[in-house]
Amino acid sequence: MAGPRTAQRGVKKRPSGPPSGPRTQVRWPRWLRTPVRTPRRRLALVLVLVVLFGGFGAWALYGSDWFRVRQVKAAGTRVLTPDEVVAAARAPVDAPLVSVDTDEMAGRLRAALPRIKAVEVVRSWPHTIVLKVVERTPELAMRSGGKYSEVDDEGVRFATVRTLPKGVPLLEMAVSDSPSLHRFGIDRLRRAATDVVGRLPEAVHKDVRRVRVASYDSVTLKLTGGRTVVWGSREQGAEKAKVLVALLKAARGAHHFDVAVPSAPAASGS
Structure with a gap:
């Protein structure tokens, strides 16, 4: 009599797992199945991608409606x-x-x-x-017919207005007979005037009503209260400004101030 072991020997053991059948093979394109093994192939692939992206970028910037001026x-x-x-x-x-x-x-x-x-x-x-x-901001203004030409801190005449801008001194160019006109030119003489005014501290600047240029070495300021300041040339502007402030405080009753030579300033009553 055959025991359990003998019976088990006659039983064919089935393999576990899903039944096996014919395998389906996926056929990939040849260019994908071919490995990129050489530097030349890698470079060619990179160049193709660069051209594709470059072309798309050029189209997006120039040909599409995405980046146009609206x-x-x-x-x-x-x-x-x-x-x-x-x-x-x-x-x-x-x-x-x-x-x-x-x-x-x-x-x-x-x-x-x-x-x-x-x-x-x-x-x-x-x-x-x-x-x-x-x-541009007007530093001075020049009378032009019945109107005024605004002059900025670089001496540039940039606009014509009907009325004198508030707080802007009037510039008088009395240089028609001056040798300075031929030597320096009208533009440089205007710049000299704006440079002088630009050097003034605010306490003095707000009192300036008129700037007269007779030559490169002769710039005169007319202040409120009938006061006159002989400035001279544009040179030593910062030093002249300091001396003028001190002179105005020291000689409050004076009407004529001379700082053309800052080391020897002068003030008088008339």
Whole structure:
């Protein structure tokens, strides 16, 4: 009689797990099955990717509607209005933002609006151009017919206004017969006048009503209260300003002050 062991020997043991069947093989494209083994193949693949991405980037910047000029803004204006600045810029609306010539636009603004001293044209992605302007500030004003020409701290005449700006001294250029006009030129003489006024401390500057230039070495200030200051040339301006402040305090009743030679100042009653 066969025991359990004998019976078990006759039983064919089935393998565990799912039944085996025909295997399905995935056929990958040959270029994916071929390993990139050589440096040349790696380089070729990199170049293909670079060309693809570069082409897409160029299309996105120049050919698509994603990065085109839709809006132009102006910032930093005080006397000028933002609309004036935007109109003078003549920005190429609907053009690719990357293609905008910012230097050309800045030059166009300075030429059209002399009040602009400096301007920065900034691309603000994805659709905006920002015009950041710095306006000239009048240091002096010159009478021109029935109006006034504003002069900034660089001696540049940049705008004509109907009335004398408040707190801005009047500049008189009495140099028609002066040799200085031929030697230095009118622009440099104007700069000498603005340099003199720019050296004055606020306590004196607010009292200046008129600046008269007779030559490069002869600049005279007219202050409130009928006071006159002989300044001389623009040289030693900082030292002259200090001496003038001390002289005005020491000789309060005087009306005529001379600081042309700062080491030997003078004050008199008339």
